[in-house]
Amino acid sequence: MNFVSLPALQQPQWPDRDRLDAVARSLEALPPLVLAAECDQLKGRLAAVARGEAFLLQGGDCAETFAGSTADSIRGKFQTLLQMAVVLTYAASVPVVKIGRMAGQFGKPRSAATEVRDGLELPVYRGDAVNGIEFTRADRTPDPGRLLEAYHCASATLNLCRSLASGGFADLRQVHAWNQDFVAGSPAGQRYEQLADDIERAITFMHACGADPREFRAVEFYSSHEALLLDYERPLTRVDSRNGHVYDLSAHLLWIGERTRDPRGAHVEFASRIRNPIAVKVGPNATAQNVLELAEILDPDEEPGRLTVTTRMGARRIREALPALVEKVSASRAPVVWVCDPMHGNTVESASGMKTRNFDDVLDEVAGFFEVHRALGTHPGGIHIEFTGDDVTECVGGGHRIAESDLSYRYETTCDPRLNRSQSLDLAFRVAGLYRHHLSPALPING
Numbered sequence: 530m531n532f533v534s535l536p537a538l539q540q541p542q543w544p545d546r547d548r549l550d551a552v553a554r555s556l557e558a559l560p561p562l563v564l565a566a567e568c569d570q571l572k573g574r575l576a577a578v579a580r581g582e583a584f585l586l587q588g589g590d591c592a593e594t595f596a597g598s599t600a601d602s603i604r605g606k607f608q609t610l611l612q613m614a615v616v617l618t619y620a621a622s623v624p625v626v627k628i629g630r631m632a633g634q635f636g637k638p639r640s641a642a643t644e645v646r647d648g649l650e651l652p653v654y655r656g657d658a659v660n661g662i663e664f665t666r667a668d669r670t671p672d673p674g675r676l677l678e679a680y681h682c683a684s685a686t687l688n689l690c691r692s693l694a695s696g697g698f699a700d701l702r703q704v705h706a707w708n709q710d711f712v713a714g715s716p717a718g719q720r721y722e723q724l725a726d727d728i729e730r731a732i733t734f735m736h737a738c739g740a741d742p743r744e745f746r747a748v749e750f751y752s753s754h755e756a757l758l759l760d761y762e763r764p765l766t767r768v769d770s771r772n773g774h775v776y777d778l779s780a781h782l783l784w785i786g787e788r789t790r791d792p793r794g795a796h797v798e799f800a801s802r803i804r805n806p807i808a809v810k811v812g813p814n815a816t817a818q819n820v821l822e823l824a825e826i827l828d829p830d831e832e833p834g835r836l837t838v839t840t841r842m843g844a845r846r847i848r849e850a851l852p853a854l855v856e857k858v859s860a861s862r863a864p865v866v867w868v869c870d871p872m873h874g875n876t877v878e879s880a881s882g883m884k885t886r887n888f889d890d891v892l893d894e895v896a897g898f899f900e901v902h903r904a905l906g907t908h909p910g911g912i913h914i915e916f917t918g919d920d921v922t923e924c925v926g927g928g929h930r931i932a933e934s935d936l937s938y939r940y941e942t943t944c945d946p947r948l949n950r951s952q953s954l955d956l957a958f959r960v961a962g963l964y965r966h967h968l969s970p971a972l973p974i975n976g
């Protein structure tokens with residue numbers, strides 16, 4: 530299906546067009562990864578977020594890798610998302626819509642097209658779906674065959690996530706078990722244990738009152754990634770036999786990045802033609818007019834749950850840059866979901882030249898997001914973060930007070946720094962406090 534005519538930014542320079550065409554045909558022949566009906570269901574859940582009745586938790590890797598598509602790594606991310614969701618649901622008393630940045634996040638937009646080391650210039654790493662991270666000409670040359678490998682890794686990831694979501698692992702009665710490998714040394718893990726005790730008591734109480742324990746057995750989990758590589762997204766775009774509508778069935782939700790959100794570019798054109806829920810990332814230089822124009826193109830029917838605006842302003846800019854957007858877009862009555870990505874506006878370089886993010890900046894941006902929405906009477910709809918279930922040392926600060934000098938200890942990301950599990954849980958507790966305070970300002974933010 531080829532319905533994109535406008536220029537596309539951030540696309541790889543594939544050296545072999547015939548091979549690319551063959552890969553596209555293979556992808557077209559493969560089964561979809563998700564169902565259109567599931568995308569509609571997610572849209573319904575996001576409509577509840579837009580109405581202020583639920584909260585979105587979206588997160589996962591900055592860049593998934595083929596080598597990292599292992600059971601342990603996938604389970605670790607799923608478990609972290611689950612624990613964060615439980616903290617938010619219980620401590621903030623709000624239904625949480627859970628979306629993984631998983632099962633397709635294999636392509637990355639980059640600031641520069643090439644990288645130079647010791648005088649040698651090679652294409653920049655654009656994610657495992659495009660090229661390899663090793664600094665060799667062979668690895669860095671884009672290979673269309675990687676799109677197929679991305680599909681198979683996404684398929685395996687989603688398969689495991691679906692099993693984890695419904696096969697007993699996510700049963701709320703396992704709330705303690707999710708923490709077992711983690712609790713001892715981590716302040717956030719210990720705090721989580723207390724919360725798990727409370728939940729266990731509440732479940733026992735409800736059971737005693739006659740509630741059906743099967744109610745707690747499964748969770749709804751949705752997948753998402755940036756719809757960046759159009760050579761991957763197009764062949765996975767299908768016509769729904771129920772109604773003839775077009776969906777990109779590579780994931781439930783697709784987002785458009787800050788670098789490719791030009792209303793006259795191919796990514797927005799593509800997203801305007803599919804019926805999935807769509808998110809668009811918006812940085813500190815976006816004007817209300819930019820967002821309104823995107824809303825008009827992407828959600829002309831003002832369908833609740835269709836459009837999420839994910840702001841990533843940076844802690845220092847959010848309080849000045851966000852209010853005008855929220856005010857004007859709300860006045861237009863476009864029913865958008867407002868989400869805060871506190872990662873992408875807070876990337877800094879450490880003294881040793883590594884990309885990092887300070888946990889306090891992440892927290893401060895989320896706090897600013899809540900302050901702005903509180904002042905305007907609008908709903909702070911959710912957070913979008915980059916995390917992993919592993920004990921990496923990529924972001925500084927948090928409960929374990931990771932210092933810049935610790936970064937090299939376990940710095941494993943192939944692109945941007947992620948929160949580790951402890952920092953993610955810590956963030957969930959802080960967000961729950963902010964949410965409670967948002968609803969009842971008499972309650973303390975850190976309670």
Ligand SMILES: O=C[C@H](O)[C@H](O)COP(=O)(O)O
Binds near residue numbers: 637638640944
């Ligand atoms: O994840 C976001 C972008 O892909 C990333 O920040 C780009 O990084 P770069 O500026 O090193 O290219």
Ligand SMILES: C=C(OP(=O)(O)O)C(=O)O
Binds near residue numbers: 755810
């Ligand atoms: C590239 C990303 O973000 P942004 O478009 O906001 O820079 C991302 O989320 O991976």
